[in-house]
Amino acid sequence: MLRDGQPAGRGDRGVWRGGRGDPVLRGLYTAASGMLARVLQQERLAGDLANVNTPGYKASRNVTEAFPELLLSRLDGTGAPVVGPLGTGTVVAEPGADMRPGPWVTTGRPQDLALEGDGFFVVMGPGGPAYTRAGNFTVGSQGYLQAPDGSPVLDTTGQPLLVGSAQFTVRPDGQVVVGDAVLGTIARVTFANPAGLRRVGDNLWQATAESGPAVPAATPVRQGVLEQSNVDPVQVVVAMLANFRAFEAAQRAVQAQDQTLGLAIQEVGRVT
Template identity: 40%
Template sequence: MIRTIYQAASAMMAQMARQLTISTNLSNVDTPGYRQQLSGVNDFREMLLSRVARADVRLIGSISTAVRLDQPELDLSQGALVETGQPLDLAIAGAAFFTVQTPEGLQYTRDGRFRLDEQRRLVTADGFPVLGEGGPITIPPGDVWVDPDGTVRVNDQVIGRLLLTEFPADAQLELVEQNRYTSDVAGVPSQTAGVSQGFLEQSNVDITRAITDMLAANRSYALAQRALQIADDSLRLAVNEIGKISA
């Protein structure tokens, strides 16, 4: 009975965490370059049950001890590109990321809403330098053009080339503040990604799937909560009623 309470409680916690992940996705539906996080609920390792009353021990079967939420995985699928007409709005087609210099070190983003700061450096919306292959990119006055390979030109003069970074398929990317990511492994300059000037990449959140998953998580939470209540009521009955001595 107590095992049932623990199982139901762990299921409730897992489904609550799952709902928080889905909520984060839904709240970033309109965030350019956002990558949705996918997560699922699985059993902890099962426990084998054995018949031990006799010398010839035989397996009875297995029982799950509880459930857990898998570590959310980042969905790196391409989002739709939407034209804005702004010369400093940039979108990547491919698996690469823009490279950003922050006080915490290098971070990476697909959010191409860039601007110029007081020093005419190309920076993110919150003011961190966007790196080129030679460091921060400073843009002099003039008409800005960005080639598909990331080369930045002003009035036909080459200013630099954007540092587009790719990561191995097994690299873990962690979402940090302001729609930027860090990685547990070093990336490499991309040789295949392309840049579209005057476009922004939209979030790749699948709204239909997210809402369906949220409803399923809510339902699973409610069922686990009901199972916990039933187990608690049964335990209370066993303690307070079954052992009572009749007059």
């Protein structure tokens, strides 16, 4: 077998060693990394299931990645014929999001808004502009349209949108009208790669280098309609069960490695 590009010496007695000579029980660590990855995935799936009724919520995408593979070779006195690669564990990648739109429900509330296509509403979060698909807005005590957490909704000029009261009309182009007066236009933006947005806070997103900067969009706005979560509870439950079975399999692998190690310590070195 190869160790950092070199065959393992015969004096290694079958124990894998890292580049610095420290003994590594690779089978044990590989199975343990699988257990840790499944625990993290279970937490994310549980979070999706808890938000099945959260307006505008986007389901998480759980992706696992393998640690760098090792190349195995057989030492038989005639060279080092290649056996093949060996994976040394798995890790859960940074969570992405399923940005597909969720189903709509008609509420009749003038503060409930939905985007008819791609894009996001813009609110002023604690760390600057943030983006959301959740249109379950309210009118604050000072007359500003705001998200449930109190973050003001921004207009196309980047200012909080003052509507005065709940008696307003939102046109498909985003203009907010009370009587004959146009109070402003609700900002809508899109991104070159929406999947690269980072989830922050309560159903909010922030731009990253991967997502690219926010670009103004002309996505139509529907009033009195609310976009629901795109989480499919049946699929999430099935995924949780499959994930739990995979955790159990990794757990049994850890137990088998532990038993093998115990036998190696207690029986192989025994002097009769």
